[in-house]
Amino acid sequence: MQGLYQPAFNSIAPPARRLRYAGLLLLSISLAGQSGLVQIVRISPTGGPEGTRVTVIGKNLQETSAVLFGEVRSDFKIISPDELVVLVPHNTSTPPLTVVTPQGRSRSPFAFSLVNDPRIPDEVSYKAGYVNSVAQPSDFHSARLWGIAIADTRVSGGESARVEIAWTQLSCRADGKDIVLNDDRGNVHGGLYLRQPWFGGHNYHEPIPLVYDLALHSVVLNVGLRTDRVWHFWSPSPRATLPQAELEGCTARARVRISQGALLQMGFDYWRSPTVPYGSGGNNHEAGASNWYFPSDQWQDVMFSDIGGPKF
Template sequence: MRAFYQKVQKRVIAIAGMAMAITFFGLVITLAALPVSFSGLAQVEPPEITAISPTSGPEGTRVEITGINLAGATTVLFGASPAVFKLISPETIVAIVPHKISTSTITVSAPQGHSSSPFPFVICNDPRIPEEVSYKAGYVNPVPRPADFNSARLWGIVIADARVPGYKAAQVEIAWTQLSCRANGKNFVLNDDFARVAGGLYLRHPWFGGHDYHEPMPSAYDEAEHATVIRVGERSDRIWHFWSPSPRAALPAGALEGCTVKARLKISSGALLQIGFDYWRNATIGYGSGGNNHEAGASNWYFPSSQWQEATFTDIGGPQF
C-alpha cells in the first residue's frame, strides 16, 4: 500500500509541478506550474520507542522515554500496568513507574499503533522494604479528589522488619503530627496533635487483608520525650496503622491546591514508617464500601535513625514529573 501511495504521489507531483500548454480553439494557453498539497494523503506513522532512561529503579521512578511520533500517545504501560505520564515533546515522554509490578517492557500506544521498549525496565526496590508491602515508594494519586469530598485526615503505617536482629524491641516514638491544607494561596492547619495518635492493628499477610477488620492498637507514653510510643516489634505480624486522634477536619473554603502532612518521630532499629492522608466525603461519615475516602497518596518509607526525623508528604503540585 505504501509503495502504491508513493507512485501515485510522484506522478501527481510530476504533472502538477510542470507548466502546461494546451490548444483551445486555435489559441495556445500556457498554464503555470501549480502547487499541490498532499495533506489529505499524509500518513501518520505509529510511535517508536528508541530509548528509556534510567533502565532500572524502584516503583515511583521517573522514566524518560524517547523516540519518534510520540505526540499522539494515549497510554503508557509497564507490562500490563498503566502508568501516569506527561508528554514533553513529540520525541519525549516522562512516565512514573507504577506500583506492584515486576521487571517488564514499556509500551506506548497511540491511535495509529504502538511500540515497546527495546529492553525491559528492571524493577529494583529498596531491599529494606519487606516484599508484602503494597506501596514500596511514595506517590501522589493521579486521580483528583472528588468535588464533593470536603474533609481530610492524616494517617501513618508502622511495621517491624523480622529480618533485623532484635526486631522484637523495635518501636517508633511520635512527638507530634500535623495536617495543613492550602487554599487561595494560604495555608490552614487542620490538625496539630502532640504526642497523641489513634489507630488499629491490621492484617499484614495479605496487606491489610482486603477489609477493615482490625484490633485496638496499644501504645505507651514517654514522659521524658513527650511522645507516644508504638512498640511495633511486639506484633510483627500486624500493620500498625495510626491516624489523627482529633476530629476529622473540614477542608478550607476556596480553591484547594492540596494538603501536607508532617510528623516528628524517632524510629528504632527493626522498624519503618510511611505517612499520608485521605480525603473524605465529609467530616463525620464512617469508613465503608461506598467510597467514603479517597487516598491522596503516601510518602517514601522512613528508616531507623538515632535522631529525631520529620516525615512529610504533600499532594500539592500533583505527581512530580
C-alpha cells in the first residue's frame, strides 16, 4: 500500500534499522531451532531381546516425554538433545519405535526386531530381567523375595526336571549399609499357579509339593511332575519390615541347582505391611525380576536387585 514504510534490507534502510532487523531475524532462527520437531536419525542396535539397551540418535530429543514400542511404553534416559537410551519393554512384538515430545512425534525409519532367547517358552511373561521404574508407594514398609520355577517339555529331560534350593536371602541397602532381612536354609513356601495363561490372571493356586533332601540341606521342586503349572515360591520367613532409613533398594538371592529341562527366575515385591493380605487393593508392588537362569550340573548363586534402578 502506498504511504506505508516497507522495511527492507537494502542500502536505503538506515544502518541502525538494518542491524535491529538482522538481530530479530537471528533470534527467530534460534528460537525455531530450539522448538524444532523431534526427529529420529538412527537406532542401535536394531534387534535383540526384551530389556535390550537401545541408543536413539536424533534431533530435539531433550523434551522427550515418552518412548513407545507400538503402544507399549518403555523406560528411557535423556543423554543429550541428540541422544536417548531406551530399554525394550516386555510384552511387545516388533512394532516401530516412536519418540513423543510436546512438539510432536517421530517414528524410527528403522524397524527393531525383537528376538527373545529361544530357551524361554512363549507363554512366559517376563522373558528378560527388568527393574520397575515406578518406585514403591511411600506407605509400603515391607518386602518379600520370590522365585519362579518351570519345566520346559520341549527339551529332553523336561518330565524329570527339578530345582534344588539350598538357601534364600533378602537384604536391603539403607544409609549405605546392607542389612539382611531374611536368611532361610533348606525351605520355601509357595503354590502351583496356572501356566496357560501365565498365572491365570488371578490368584487361584494349589499347594506346592515339596521334597526335602536332608543330606544336602535343601528343598526340591520336582517341576517335571506338573509341567502345566508355574511353581511359584517365596521365603518361609514372614514378610520383613524395611529398615527405617534412607532406602536405596533390596536384593534377593538364592543358591540353587537347576537340572536339565528346568528354568528359574528370581524377584521380590514391596508390600504395604508385613501382614496385609494379597488382593486387588494394590497391597504389593513388584520391584522387578531377574534374567532367567538355565540348567547346570553345578550349584548357582542367583539374584535380583533393584538397587540403582533400571540399568541404562
